Each structure stands twice: as structure tokens, then as C-alpha cells.
Amino acid sequence: MLTPCVRHVVSRRLSRHCTVGRYSTSLTEGLDQIQTLLQLCVDRYYISPGAINMQLFQRGFSCNYGPLGMELKRNLLNQWWLSVTGSRSQVFGINTLNSSEERAAHGLRIVDSEHLQRILEQHDLSKEQLIHEACKLLQSSPYARTNLLQGALEQFVPSLELVKRKLPFGLAETGLCFQPSDGSGCSAEVTETSLVWFCSPRTSSQWLDHWTRHRLKWWRKFALSPSDFSSSEVPQEELEEAKVRGVKILYNFPWGQETLETLWSRGSTELLHTHNEARSKLQCRDGRKSIPHVVSVSANMDRGMKAFLSNSLQQLKREDGKQKLQQRKALKLHPVLTPVKVALDIWRGATMELRQVCEGLLQEFLVAKIFTWPGYLETLPTSVEQLNTKYDEMGVLFTVVISENTLESGLLQVRSRDTTIKETMHISEIKNFVSRYISAADNI
Amino acid sequence: MLTPCVRHVVSRRLSRHCTVGRYSTSLTEGLDQIQTLLQLCVDRYYISPGAINMQLFQRGFSCNYGPLGMELKRNLLNQWWLSVTGSRSQVFGINTLNSSEERAAHGLRIVDSEHLQRILEQHDLSKEQLIHEACKLLQSSPYARTNLLQGALEQFVPSLELVKRKLPFGLAETGLCFQPSDGSGCSAEVTETSLVWFCSPRTSSQWLDHWTRHRLKWWRKFALSPSDFSSSEVPQEELEEAKVRGVKILYNFPWGQETLETLWSRGSTELLHTHNEARSKLQCRDGRKSIPHVVSVSANMDRGMKAFLSNSLQQLKREDGKQKLQQRKALKLHPVLTPVKVALDIWRGATMELRQVCEGLLQEFLVAKIFTWPGYLETLPTSVEQLNTKYDEMGVLFTVVISENTLESGLLQVRSRDTTIKETMHISEIKNFVSRYISAADNI
Numbered sequence: 020m021l022t023p024c025v026r027h028v029v030s031r032r033l034s035r036h037c038t039v040g041r042y043s044t045s046l047t048e049g050l051d052q053i054q055t056l057l058q059l060c061v062d063r064y065y066i067s068p069g070a071i072n073m074q075l076f077q078r079g080f081s082c083n084y085g086p087l088g089m090e091l092k093r094n095l096l097n098q099w100w101l102s103v104t105g106s107r108s109q110v111f112g113i114n115t116l117n118s119s120e121e122r123a124a125h126g127l128r129i130v131d132s133e134h135l136q137r138i139l140e141q142h143d144l145s146k147e148q149l150i151h152e153a154c155k156l157l158q159s160s161p162y163a164r165t166n167l168l169q170g171a172l173e174q175f176v177p178s179l180e181l182v183k184r185k186l187p188f189g190l191a192e193t194g195l196c197f198q199p200s201d202g203s204g205c206s207a208e209v210t211e212t213s214l215v216w217f218c219s220p221r222t223s224s225q226w227l228d229h230w231t232r233h234r235l236k237w238w239r240k241f242a243l244s245p246s247d248f249s250s251s252e253v254p255q256e257e258l259e260e261a262k263v264r265g266v267k268i269l270y271n272f273p274w275g276q277e278t279l280e281t282l283w284s285r286g287s288t289e290l291l292h293t294h295n296e297a298r299s300k301l302q303c304r305d306g307r308k309s310i311p312h313v314v315s316v317s318a319n320m321d322r323g324m325k326a327f328l329s330n331s332l333q334q335l336k337r338e339d340g341k342q343k344l345q346q347r348k349a350l351k352l353h354p355v356l357t358p359v360k361v362a363l364d365i366w367r368g369a370t371m372e373l374r375q376v377c378e379g380l381l382q383e384f385l386v387a388k389i390f391t392w393p394g395y396l397e398t399l400p401t402s403v404e405q406l407n408t409k410y411d412e413m414g415v416l417f418t419v420v421i422s423e424n425t426l427e428s429g430l431l432q433v434r435s436r437d438t439t440i441k442e443t444m445h446i447s448e449i450k451n452f453v454s455r456y457i458s459a460a461d462n463i
Numbered sequence: 464m465l466t467p468c469v470r471h472v473v474s475r476r477l478s479r480h481c482t483v484g485r486y487s488t489s490l491t492e493g494l495d496q497i498q499t500l501l502q503l504c505v506d507r508y509y510i511s512p513g514a515i516n517m518q519l520f521q522r523g524f525s526c527n528y529g530p531l532g533m534e535l536k537r538n539l540l541n542q543w544w545l546s547v548t549g550s551r552s553q554v555f556g557i558n559t560l561n562s563s564e565e566r567a568a569h570g571l572r573i574v575d576s577e578h579l580q581r582i583l584e585q586h587d588l589s590k591e592q593l594i595h596e597a598c599k600l601l602q603s604s605p606y607a608r609t610n611l612l613q614g615a616l617e618q619f620v621p622s623l624e625l626v627k628r629k630l631p632f633g634l635a636e637t638g639l640c641f642q643p644s645d646g647s648g649c650s651a652e653v654t655e656t657s658l659v660w661f662c663s664p665r666t667s668s669q670w671l672d673h674w675t676r677h678r679l680k681w682w683r684k685f686a687l688s689p690s691d692f693s694s695s696e697v698p699q700e701e702l703e704e705a706k707v708r709g710v711k712i713l714y715n716f717p718w719g720q721e722t723l724e725t726l727w728s729r730g731s732t733e734l735l736h737t738h739n740e741a742r743s744k745l746q747c748r749d750g751r752k753s754i755p756h757v758v759s760v761s762a763n764m765d766r767g768m769k770a771f772l773s774n775s776l777q778q779l780k781r782e783d784g785k786q787k788l789q790q791r792k793a794l795k796l797h798p799v800l801t802p803v804k805v806a807l808d809i810w811r812g813a814t815m816e817l818r819q820v821c822e823g824l825l826q827e828f829l830v831a832k833i834f835t836w837p838g839y840l841e842t843l844p845t846s847v848e849q850l851n852t853k854y855d856e857m858g859v860l861f862t863v864v865i866s867e868n869t870l871e872s873g874l875l876q877v878r879s880r881d882t883t884i885k886e887t888m889h890i891s892e893i894k895n896f897v898s899r900y901i902s903a904a905d906n907i
Contacts, residue, residue, distance in 0.1 A: 160574075
């Protein structure tokens with residue numbers, strides 16, 4: 020299933036990383052692990068089929084997500100939002116344009132290609148005229164953004180009125196960014212999350228530490244194996260121009276560590292540059308008057324999604340009654356992140372009455388905003404074992420089975436993904452049970 | 464505040480529309496109304512200041528939104544999502560890439576402009592070689608999408624496994640789209656919502672009617688004046704190729720009607736074309752085997768946002784005690800849409816104890832996911848009248864005022880935006896009161 024291109028990338032990565040730390044797995048094992056995860060993501064509606072997606076998965080770029088992938092991304096972005104804007108009253112959300120004439124040059128522009136084509140086809144133009152016309156069009160085409168930082172820096176002055184020039188405060192945004200191609204032919208879109216924090220110069224290092232702790236705690240909160248997430252200070256010699264300090268939040272993928280989020284203490288150079296060095300416009304109150312320092316916190320949530328998928332895949336080998344070796348795979352995504360909270364199924368004989376019970380229950384879950392999988396609509400007969408395998412791989416938190424018995428006694432069966440234990444419960448209790456379970460997991 | 468460019472556009476629009484239907488307002492009145500709304504949106508953190516935004520507002524394009532605009536857009540997209548995916552169990556969310564090599568030609572491509580610049584600067588190339596190289600680069604650059612339809616059509620086949628080839632079902636998506644420039648120099652980004660519904664050929668017209676009713680009801684649910692939203696069948700003679708029927712959902716802006724959402728019954732031509740006419744791959748079960756028809760439902764949510772802002776602005780002239788004519792403006796956005804649900808303020812003397820009460824209450828609201836404005840952090844002294852004016856213009860649903868009295872008796876004052884009535888309430892009741900108010904408004 021892996022294309023030669025991906026196999027090459029993986030091998031390269033593995034040979035770079037396979038001797039580091041806990042990742043002393045052999046090349047083959049690492050490849051198997053990735054292959055299993057990718058196949059599961061395609062089979063279970065996280066990623067739309069197609070070889071290109073396999074590459075994108077590895078590289079942390081966005082790809083075509085299926086219904087479950089889409090919902091996971093939605094949940095992840097929502098949790099980020101609540102965590103960043105809910106943590107302090109001085110964080111404000113913004114929404115800036117993707118395209119801009121003002122951004123730093125990096126190469127990607129949104130060009131009216133038909134117009135350019137017409138210029139290139141004008142036979143009566145000399146070579147010089149043609150070059151002149153083409154350059155003119157190019158320079159008037161807007162840039163496609165590669166990150167959310169520049170937009171936030173531009174919004175700094177309009178936000179001053181909001182905060183009465185009082186530091187610290189932050190501007191938060193999530194959105195689509197494009198990344199310049201590295202020549203591999205892979206498309207390069209990422210969904211970024213960005214918090215740009217403006218604070219007094221003397222506190223910027225403390226704030227960098229504060230946000231590092233805050234973010235690392237956030238990533239680990241949703242992890243099955245929190246130690247796979249770590250933070251690492253960027254060595255002094257690797258700091259680029261205008262950056263004072265940097266910290267990366269990393270995840271141990273089967274093929275090695277990748278950066279999920281980067282925090283920079285950036286000083287005030289870029290802020291001054293964005294506002295044409297107009298110092299008086301930028302001054303804030305903070306005991307004395309000062310030009311704020313900028314701490315930027317930005318993550319690639321497409322890669323973040325893949326980190327959680329990779330982190331939550333649990334594979335257990337076990338022997339069943341007939342001594343046959345079976346492998347159980349479960350995607351143990353955190354209850355608040357996992358896309359499908361409940362799957363609704365009918366056990367034996369989908370009569371009209373049983374279907375009506377399911378419809379009623381489905382409506383109840385929808386109103387409570389609990390994402391429910393209408394398994395009872397599928398007409399193919401499956402064994403309970405097959406059903407459990409499927410739902411475990413989808414990461415379904417609870418499987419609710421309605422049977423003839425439910426019509427008589429009101430009792431139904433609930434199976435938990437995490438414990439595999441089946442409980443009997445009254446139909447009137449199930450919605451609150453699921454809601455309470457999810458909020459409890461959220462508040463830990 | 465309006466730039467000459469906008470004034471020109473507005474005048475042109477008004478002269479086109481001002482004699483139609485209920486919009487027999489004079490040119491000046493129409494201009495005043497827009498000017499008031501735009502100024503309010505800029506002053507109250509909905510739209511970031513800057514003349515360019517004024518143009519974008521009029522034209523229904525996206526612009527740089529401030530914290531309140533951002534939150535309004537978030538609420539709107541969230542309500543759309545819940546309404547479309549929650550209404551039927553056969554609607555699945557997807558998330559497709561913005562850039563694609565496969566899309567229908569329309570002109571906008573994401574081009575590595577530095578690479579193109581290097582080609583144009585190669586002095587040793589002949590004119591023909593230069594054109595050849597530039598065209599090659601252009602043709603290998605991905606398209607930027609202008610709508611979400613094509614992505615959903617491509618995801619049709621991968622989705623068939625999910626629904627066991629059973630009709631009807633739908634694919635829902637929201638996302639950024641680019642629009643080709645009309646030469647005005649205005650940037651053109653829009654946030655689209657899209658539902659692509661696949662159904663049997665004989666039911667497509669009924670489904671078009673179903674979704675029209677569903678969508679119109681949705682728009683009107685959040686309106687202060689629902690009759691400003693209407694639907695209108697696209698006349699037979701205006702139907703483009705491959706489209707069977709069309710309906711538009713319109714809003715009466717002060718300058719005339721604009722289309723918020725378009726529903727098309729599109730037959731199966733585009734679906735067949737997307738999948739290279741492979742009929743056998745596309746067949747679905749539906750009594751007999753058939754190639755599904757496509758009903759597309761797509762809205763411009765940037766324009767939708769502006770429709771709700773325009774619709775909810777209420778201006779009341781009244782005389783105060785001193786016989787001075789005052790104008791009260793309130794942004795009466797629907798409780799579930801309005802960005803700020805509660806503003807927290809201190810009345811007279813912001814002592815440490817009062818601030819602590821506010822901090823505690825703010826945390827309580829944050830946990831309950833109630834967006835709260837920390838007015839008590841602002842140090843400028845303002846009169847109650849000024850405070851009410853500000854919060855009414857921001858669309859704040861409830862203003863909660865903490866005073867010395869609160870410390871003694873636990874009682875605080877709550878003012879409602881919609882009734883302007885002040886109530887006294889115990890501090891322990893306020894969170895549930897606000898939550899209940901919002902859910903009640905949601906369930907009407």
C-alpha cells in the first residue's frame with residue numbers, strides 16, 4: 020500500500036532515528052507500525068483513500084479527510100481554542116485574510132494564470148516587454164500566507180484600543196496556511212493554530228516558559244502515552260535572526276521525532292518592522308512605557324492529529340477459544356477527541372419497532388451534541404465480534420445494542436471500548452451516562 | 464469614513480435597487496444606514512479598522528475580523544454544522560484540500576513566484592524557451608479552489624463504502640475559497656459552507672424543495688426581522704448548462720437584495736465527468752440501480768454574517784430627561800450567535816475584593832463555555848449610561864454589575880440588552896440563568 024516514494028522517506032527517517040532512545044525498533048517493525056496505522060485510517064474513514072494521502076500523513080501536511088478524520092480535526096481545533104482563549108481573559112480571537120500584499124516574500128503567490136497565459140501568448144511583444152508585463156502581474160498578485168504570525172502582528176495596533184494599551188495580551192487564530200513545495204511534488208497545506216502573545220520585555224522569557232508548560236500539558240492531557248510528547252529548548256547556535264529563545268514540542272512518531280509546536284521569544288524587531296518602526300504607535304503601559312516583546316506559539320494541527328492517531332493505536336495479540344492467534348487493534352483516542360462517541364446497533368432481527376427505538380435514541384444523542392454512528396442502518400449481517408473489531412478500530416467510545424429485550428424491559432447493552440466490558444443499562448440512563456463520562460474525562 | 468471607491472459602489476448599487484419593493488429609501492438614508500453599521504462594526508471590534516474592509520463588507524468578501532467578528536463567524540459556522548449534520552443521520556462531514564490539480568480551470572493558481580521570477584531573469588533563454596519554461600511551471604502549479612463542490616464530487620466514490628451504496632446521503636464541508644478578482648483590486652476570499660446531497664434521479668426535485676425549506680428556516684431562526692430573508696426560484700432561462708433547477712436564498716441589504724445561499728439540482732453530468740464517466744463505479748442501490756443526481760447547497764458565510772449584523776442593528780430615537788434627542792443603537796444578534804453573552808463590571812471602586820469576585824465569576828462562565836467580557840479590567844471610569852451604550856452596540860446579551868452590596872448580600876445586578884430591564888439576582892444563580900436563557904432561545 021505504501022508507494023515507493025513513502026517507503027523511501029520512511030527508510031531514510033528510520034535509519035536516522037532508529038537507534039535513538041526508546042526507538043530501537045528495527046526498520047521492518049517501524050514500517051509495519053506505520054503501514055498498520057495508515058491502513059486503519061483509510062479503512063475506518065479517517066483519511067480518504069489514495070496513495071498521495073500516505074505521503075501527506077508522513078510529512079505532516081493536510082490531506083483529504085473522511086468523516087471521522089474531519090470530526091477529529093474539528094474536536095482538536097475546538098479543544099485548542101477553549102484551552103487558549105479560556106485560560107486567560109486577555110486572549111482575543113482574530114480572523115485575518117489568507118492572501119495579502121504585505122507579507123514577507125517567501126514565494127507563493129495567488130496568480131490569475133489565465134491573465135499570465137494571455138501575456139505569454141502575445142506574439143507582438145518583444146522579449147523585454149513580455150518579461151516586463153509578466154513581472155508586473157506577478158508583483159500585483161497577493162501572497163498566500165505560510166503562517167499566522169504576520170496577520171497577528173498587523174492586528175497589534177488595532178487591538179491596542181481593545182486592551183487600553185495594557186500588557187500582556189494575546190491574539191489567537193486558527194487557519195489554513197500554504198507551505199512552499201520542497202520539490203517532492205507533494206501538496207503542502209497545513210492547518211495552523213497560533214497564539215501571539217505581547218508582553219513587557221523583562222517578562223518575555225517567563226511567558227515563554229509559562230506557555231511551554233501550558234501547551235505541553237495540553238498535548239499530554241489527550242495522550243494515551245503522555246511521555247511520547249516532550250519539549251526541547253532550541254540550542255543557542257540554531258537561533259535565527261531576531262529570535263531570542265525557542266522551545267519545540269516534539270512527538271515520537273514510529274519513524275522518529277517531529278515538531279508539533281514551536282514557541283519563540285522573538286523580541287520586538289518584527290513588530291517594529293511590520294509597523295514601519297513607528298515606536299510611539301506601539302508603546303504600551305506596563306509600569307513604564309515600552310515596546311512589547313512578542314512570544315509566538317504555533318502548531319501544525321494536521322501533524323498534531325496524526326500524533327494523536329499514532330499515540331492512541333493499541334495492538335494486542337491474544338488467543339481465542341480455538342487457540343487461534345488474533346490481533347485486536349483499538350484506536351483509544353481521548354473521549355473528548357474521539358469522533359464517534361456512541362454507535363447504535365440492533366442485535367438480531369431489525370424489526371420496525373427496534374428501528375424506531377434506535378431513531379428515538381439517535382435524536383436524543385444528536386440534541387445533546389453527542390456524535391452517534393447509526394450502525395443499525397447498515398443492512399449487512401455481522402457477528403458481534405466483527406462489529407466490535409470495526410468499532411474499536413474506529414475509536415468508538417461506547418457501543419449500544421438494542422434487542423427484543425429492550426422493547427420489553429427497557430434494558431440495553433453498552434460495551435466500552437477501553438475496558439471491553441459489557442454492561443446492562445436502562446434506556447433512560449444511557450444519554451446522561453455518556454455525557455457524564457465525557458465531561459469527567461475532560462475535567463481530569 | 465467611506466472611501467470614494469466604496470461610495471461609488473454603494474451609489475451604483477443603491478441606484479439599481481432603491482426603487483424596488485420596500486427599499487424605496489432615499490440614496491442618503493441608505494448610505495447613512497450602511498455608514499452607521501460599518502462604523503459600529505469597526506468601533507465594537509467586529510471588523511478591524513482600515514478602509515479596505517469597508518469595501519469587502521459591501522461585496523460579501525472576507526476581511527480581517529476583530530475578536531467579536533471572529534466569534535460571531537465561529538458561532539455561525541458551528542450552528543450551520545449542527546443544523547446540517549444533525550438534521551439527518553446520512554450527512555457526513557468531510558475536509559478536502561484547497562489546492563488541487565484536478566479542478567476545473569478558472570484561473571487562480573498558487574505559483575512559486577520566486578521560481579517564475581528566476582525563469583524570467585534567465586538572460587540566455589530565447590523568447591520561445593522563456594515562454595515554454597514559464598508555461599510549464601504554470602501548468603504544474605495547483606489551482607486554488609473557488610468552491611467546495613468539486614472536492615465533494617471527488618469524495619463520492621470513497622464515501623460509497625461508508626453508506627453501503629445506499630441513497631440518499633450527503634457530504635458537508637466548510638472552508639476557505641478564493642474568488643477570481645473582478646479587476647477592482649479588492650481581495651476575494653470567502654468562507655463557504657457546502658452540502659452536496661446525492662439522491663435518486665426521481666426524488667431530486669423534492670430534495671431541492673426539502674433543503675430550501677430547511678435552509679430558509681435556519682436563516683430566519685436567527686433573524687430579528689425574518690421577512691428580510693426570502694427564497695426565489697431561478698428562472699428557467701437563466702439556468703446554466705448541466706443544471707436542472709435552482710433556488711436562491713436572498714437577504715434585503717439596505718442597498719438591495721444579495722444572494723446568501725444557492726441550491727442547485729444539478730443532475731449527474733458533473734459527477735460522471737469527475738469520475739471519467741465510469742457509470743458502474745457510481746451506481747447506487749435505490750430500488751433499482753441508478754446514477755445519483757446531485758443537489759448542491761452552498762452559502763457564503765462572510766455575507767451571511769453581514770446579513771445578520773445588518774438585520775440585528777436596531778436604532779431608536781428617544782428624548783432623555785433634559786429634552787436632548789438621543790439615539791440608542793443596539794446590535795440585537797440572536798442569543799446563540801451573539802459573541803459576548805455576558806459582560807462583567809464593577810460599580811464604583813474597584814477594590815481587591817470586588818476584583819476577586821469578578822475573577823471567580825469569570826472562571827465559572829469560562830468553564831461553562833459562556834463567552835464573557837472582562838469589563839472590570841478596564842480602568843477608565845465610565846458612567847452607567849456610557850457602559851450600556853457600549854455593550855448594546857457590542858451586542859452583549861447581559862451586563863452583570865458587581866458592587867459593594869454583592870460582598871455583603873451576594874446580590875448583583877443583571878441588565879438585559881433586549882428589554883433594558885435591570886434585575887437583582889443572587890450570584891449563585893447567574894450562570895444557570897444565562898445558560899438557560901441561551902438554550903431556551905436555541906430551542907424555539
